[in-house]
Amino acid sequence: MIYKKKLEKVIKSSKSNLVVGLDTDINKIPLCFLKYKNPILAFNKKIIDSTVENCAGYKLNLAFYEAAGVRGLEALEETVKYIQADRMKICDAKRGDIGNTAELYAVAYFDKLDFDAITLSPYMGYDSISPFLKRKNKLAYILIRTSNPGADDFQKLKSGKKFLYEIIAEKSLKWSKEQIGFVVGANHTKEIRKYTSKNENIPLLIPGIGAQGNDLKNLLNSVGNNSFLINASRSVIYAGDRMDKENIFFKKVQQTGFFLNKSIEEIA
Amino acid sequence: MIYKKKLEKVIKSSKSNLVVGLDTDINKIPLCFLKYKNPILAFNKKIIDSTVENCAGYKLNLAFYEAAGVRGLEALEETVKYIQADRMKICDAKRGDIGNTAELYAVAYFDKLDFDAITLSPYMGYDSISPFLKRKNKLAYILIRTSNPGADDFQKLKSGKKFLYEIIAEKSLKWSKEQIGFVVGANHTKEIRKYTSKNENIPLLIPGIGAQGNDLKNLLNSVGNNSFLINASRSVIYAGDRMDKENIFFKKVQQTGFFLNKSIEEIA
Secondary structure (H helix, E strand, C coil), rough: CCCHHHHHHHHHHCCCEEEEEEECCCCCCCCHHEEEEEEEHHHHHHHHHHHHHHCCEEEHHHHHHHHHHHHHHHHHHHHHHCCCCCCCCEEEEECCCCCCHHHHHHHHHHCCCCCCEEEEECCCCHHHHHHHHHCCCCEEEEEEEECCCCHHHCCCCCEECCHHHHHHHHHHHHCCCCCCEEEEEEHHHHHHHHCCCCCCCCCEEEEEHHCCCHHHHHHHHCCCCCCCEEECCHHCCCCCCCCCCCHHEEEEEHHHHHHHHHHHHHHH | CCCCHHHHHHHHHHCEEEECCCCCCCCCHHHHHHHHHCCCHHHHHHHHHHHHHCEEEEEEEHHHHHHHHHHHHHHHHHHHHHCCCEEEEECCCCCCCCCCHHHHHHHHHHHCCCCCEEEEEECCHHHHHHHCCCCCEEEEEEEEECCCCCHHHHHEEEEECCCCHHHHHHHHHHCCCCCCEEEEECCHHHHHHHHHHCCCCCCCEECCCCCCCCHHHHHHHHCCCCCEEEEECCCCCEEEEEEEEHHHHHHHHHHHHHHHHHHHHHHC
């Protein structure tokens, strides 16, 4: 199934535009999980169990798994397998490298780990992105407008009448209509209205609500009819307290996911 | 020891500006290595033994290790430990993410794996780079002008009177004088002469000779007195034939490294 079809289908069936970010940090998970052989994996499985009914998928930021060495890599592999087949599996990698290297990343994250999509940094241009467009059922979310404080350093440089991020958005849509999505911080969604309002259905991946804080209502006014996914990581997966007992911790996670998803649904 | 000092010292003591890129691919190493428990690691160790006298250090492109799963990660960790302490250890990661994630990458590659330097993509701005500047003995090589075909897609956009890559070069030098270096493709070194000729000693990491092909003489005319490292990967580590016996394969690697290093030294 092509990516956009799977995305539309799961948004409909789950009644959710939420993706839960599994930014799992061994120093933040409940203490009672440290007894497990692989605490990161055990925690992720419980998070998935607690949130799957209120989300459309999961985003795994590779940094958290790389920082945990071999155990992190095992957790990454097993977590991806554990996610339900109809849910979106997004690899937050922000990679960008020359063609032969990009191809290797595509093999690693699309073929071996079976992620549905990957986030990519556009600075190196077409041949750093194109290897990720060869598989018809996969999608590349290009960093367009990020949510962090340094985002304006280069993304808002003007070249001619356009900002750098606009030039990247337009050029990347020329590379592929079907397999390109945008990463747009929740604080910057207004800026991309000119693309979203054209109703081309560009998949949007939107971080920056929750721990990074931003207004959900403004955000949803800007996404139009595009198949957007809103990411929340820390605000959901660490909704409990480190000292909580397991069942109490995940009750809080479950409720946070439920209410966050409900508020997105109600406003949308 | 701060990075620039270590770099100057090893370039002098090894009489070399060459870094060997350990882009190790299980599908390209000599067949006789497939008998080892971890063929990638076994191959890397032999490459290091065969080249250490003719190079200033090693660059490991993480994609090759990520593509090999847990075995790849083990090979990465053990290879970094195996490299002689006085040689440069460069992590070719091209990362770029928000602050808390960047900090995790810094922990993973600077603290746990003890790389001396990392390559970074600048698109997300200051807070995606600054976590890598906190350790005084480490350096961040920022992607400025890359050697790939798509490099011009965005790097040569003009904003005001300057190209995007020039704005990034100038801004990143403001972030740190001591801990910023530039990645500049061998085909683009002329373009950065205005920085290199100022004699500020900006460490340069230069890919794009060897398999990517480029003129060494033109290149060396452009680097000035800056502490440059020229990277060669495939042309050195796959100098032998897959069917070669072990000793013949590494004799070819050793000779290729020797002659490449000699030609750099003679022209420099």
